[in-house]
Amino acid sequence: MGQRITIDPVTRIEGHAKITIHLDDAGQVADARFHVVEFRGFEKFCEGRPFWEMPGITARVCGICPVSHLLASAKTGDAILAVKIPPPAEKLRRLMNLAQIIQSHALSFFHLSGPDLFLGMDYDPKKRNIFGLIEADPDLARKGIRLRQFGQQVIALLGKQKIHPAWSVPGGVRDPLSDEGRSWIRDRLPESKATVIEALGRLKAVLDQFTEEQLSFGAFPSLFMGLVTPEGGWEHYDGHLRFTDSEGRVVADRLHERDYRSFIGEAVQPDSYLKSPYYRPLGSPDGMYRVGPLARLNICTHMGTPRADQELWEFRDRFTRTVTGSFHYHYARLIEILCCVEKIESMIDDPDLRSTHLRAEAGVNNLEGVGVSEAPRGTLFHHYVVDENGLIRSVNLIIATGQNNLAMNRSMKQIAQHFIKDTKAIPEGILNRLEAGIRAFDPCLSCSTHALGQMPLRVQFVGPDGTVYDEIKRD
Amino acid sequence: MAVKTLTIDGTLLSAREEQTVLQAARDAGIAIPTLCQLDGLSTVGACRMCLVDIEGTGRLLPACTTRVAEGMVIHTKTERLQSYRRMIVELLFAERNHICAVCVANGACELQDLAIEVGMDHVRFDYLHPECSVDISHKRFGLDHNRCVLCTRCVRACDEVEGAHTWDVAGRGTAARVITDMAQPWGTSETCTSCGKCVQACPTGALFIKGMTVAESRKDRSEIGFLVTAREKKQWVV
Ligand code: SF4
Ligand code: FES
Numbered sequence: 001m002g003q004r005i006t007i008d009p010v011t012r013i014e015g016h017a018k019i020t021i022h023l024d025d026a027g028q029v030a031d032a033r034f035h036v037v038e039f040r041g042f043e044k045f046c047e048g049r050p051f052w053e054m055p056g057i058t059a060r061v062c063g064i065c066p067v068s069h070l071l072a073s074a075k076t077g078d079a080i081l082a083v084k085i086p087p088p089a090e091k092l093r094r095l096m097n098l099a100q101i102i103q104s105h106a107l108s109f110f111h112l113s114g115p116d117l118f119l120g121m122d123y124d125p126k127k128r129n130i131f132g133l134i135e136a137d138p139d140l141a142r143k144g145i146r147l148r149q150f151g152q153q154v155i156a157l158l159g160k161q162k163i164h165p166a167w168s169v170p171g172g173v174r175d176p177l178s179d180e181g182r183s184w185i186r187d188r189l190p191e192s193k194a195t196v197i198e199a200l201g202r203l204k205a206v207l208d209q210f211t212e213e214q215l216s217f218g219a220f221p222s223l224f225m226g227l228v229t230p231e232g233g234w235e236h237y238d239g240h241l242r243f244t245d246s247e248g249r250v251v252a253d254r255l256h257e258r259d260y261r262s263f264i265g266e267a268v269q270p271d272s273y274l275k276s277p278y279y280r281p282l283g284s285p286d287g288m289y290r291v292g293p294l295a296r297l298n299i300c301t302h303m304g305t306p307r308a309d310q311e312l313w314e315f316r317d318r319f320t321r322t323v324t325g326s327f328h329y330h331y332a333r334l335i336e337i338l339c340c341v342e343k344i345e346s347m348i349d350d351p352d353l354r355s356t357h358l359r360a361e362a363g364v365n366n367l368e369g370v371g372v373s374e375a376p377r378g379t380l381f382h383h384y385v386v387d388e389n390g391l392i393r394s395v396n397l398i399i400a401t402g403q404n405n406l407a408m409n410r411s412m413k414q415i416a417q418h419f420i421k422d423t424k425a426i427p428e429g430i431l432n433r434l435e436a437g438i439r440a441f442d443p444c445l446s447c448s449t450h451a452l453g454q455m456p457l458r459v460q461f462v463g464p465d466g467t468v469y470d471e472i473k474r475d
Numbered sequence: 476m477a478v479k480t481l482t483i484d485g486t487l488l489s490a491r492e493e494q495t496v497l498q499a500a501r502d503a504g505i506a507i508p509t510l511c512q513l514d515g516l517s518t519v520g521a522c523r524m525c526l527v528d529i530e531g532t533g534r535l536l537p538a539c540t541t542r543v544a545e546g547m548v549i550h551t552k553t554e555r556l557q558s559y560r561r562m563i564v565e566l567l568f569a570e571r572n573h574i575c576a577v578c579v580a581n582g583a584c585e586l587q588d589l590a591i592e593v594g595m596d597h598v599r600f601d602y603l604h605p606e607c608s609v610d611i612s613h614k615r616f617g618l619d620h621n622r623c624v625l626c627t628r629c630v631r632a633c634d635e636v637e638g639a640h641t642w643d644v645a646g647r648g649t650a651a652r653v654i655t656d657m658a659q660p661w662g663t664s665e666t667c668t669s670c671g672k673c674v675q676a677c678p679t680g681a682l683f684i685k686g687m688t689v690a691e692s693r694k695d696r697s698e699i700g701f702l703v704t705a706r707e708k709k710q711w712v713v
Binding site: 048049050052053055056057060166169170171174361363389390391 | 576577579608609610611612614617662685686687688689690691
């Protein structure tokens, strides 16, 4: 029997993950798993509630990306009402989603991964955090913080609250963008664009220092899934679903979210609360697919904005048409921020954004609805079944982190096998790489938001009989 | 019109004899917390939020149902009263499922306001977590028993102002629930005129306009008082 090493982040907030590394009899890494032991009992909580409340409930229950739930939930509500929302409302929802992608990606890139990327994976762990980055490179850190603030402020301007704006509702949205809001956004656009272009340059300049990581941070073939426009371009709010493979071949296209059960299966693993979805026709685990920034770039033909398109061509030139290394989620994130900023630029003067006809009125016209949107971390599905009055009977959510679960496990194994040479002496920098491998996917777990320093880790050496005979702690 | 002289919290004041202690206090700018009382409706003295200490009576009395009397000496803010009020609010929270964060009335709820007013930073009692249903069978309105505090303002508004008497209370103790007609789905009620007075009268998110989402309910609770004044005094005071 083999041994098991457990890396258990000791978190003070609920929702945490741990990593176990399974060793074979020879003491070599045989497998690795990423466990999510967070449980919200969320589906139960929603039963019996009017579906109109769902955007607000889901946005509040899942605090990491409230805006994404707000949008997916409102779209599910649209499906139950069987309405097409007023075009200005769609534009406003799009604006909010673009802002959400900017702020979330900026947080992931600058605050969470910036220290690894610009200070180094083996940098002093006490300083390998946003404060260390501020100290070492105040200009970059400040710009990153302001970029995130830009996204957050756009959300706040629309939703009147930064964190939980129950602003998008079944049938449309509650309020338009004010004139002051519009001019604030317009003023901050050039700076935001300059920041992301600079960050792209900075990332490209350090790529060579991460050759090992590029090869081992979840670099393997898999399917990719996400939304694309009717023409096959980059999409974040509507359009249709597409699967491509690692050669860039379209495996399935023009899929409608309503039929998600026909193409997505959900495997439940005994050691994790996270469901592991897979592409149904291929079964699990062959149907493993990735979602999120890298997937969205891989499945689309073009971004649809001038600068982001240039960056996409360069990205593909540098690597391959389909980029399979998960390390490049970082790079993809920056290209997406650029695209979002450009898209906001092109829509900001649209008079529709101040329209007051923003909500379609209707009753319950479908007893079931599915809504989809691209959250920063990947495709998000909401599926509700309601009774004839609109009370929720059942809820199913497919979240981005779940869809990346199989790929995250595969990454853990790859990183562990690549870096752990001696299980008796694991340097801190290697623990950090395991963590960074997870962080590349930017999973929506509280542990991924330990921005103020590294995750507290516990590494346990567990013998075949289950006894802990050694333990390394990193607080 | 006879006038009575009384003292509230050390202030000597006069009030008309048909006034309640609550009215006299309000006229004098002395605030007493209330919940089941709503201008324009009869008073029932059910919630006990407005309890005051009247010297010589030996017990606490609700200000909303107690008439003023000559020479009364009333205290409205003693420590004992304040601790009782806080306990009442805590018990109300413990009795049903009041989840402000996802409630339609968040930010415009009298129960929430009271919790703030009495300084309720936590609830000392075990929550009962009762299983409560939501009735959205009505075309325009919804009823969420999770948020009901059984103040009966809806019952009185419907009976006394609209004259429909659709609402009533059935059951006792923790099993008590407001009902429409013969405890049937609201949407099937034959007496309901869909006027919406109950919704405006309701202090919490228990009665709401269908389709509303979190923190969207903004009620005009003075509407009932306005209607009654208009009807009885022919005064349209907006
Ligand atoms: S539904 Fe509202 S008005 Fe009626 S008793 Fe309950 S809390 Fe009071
Ligand atoms: S307000 Fe007086 S008892 Fe309720």
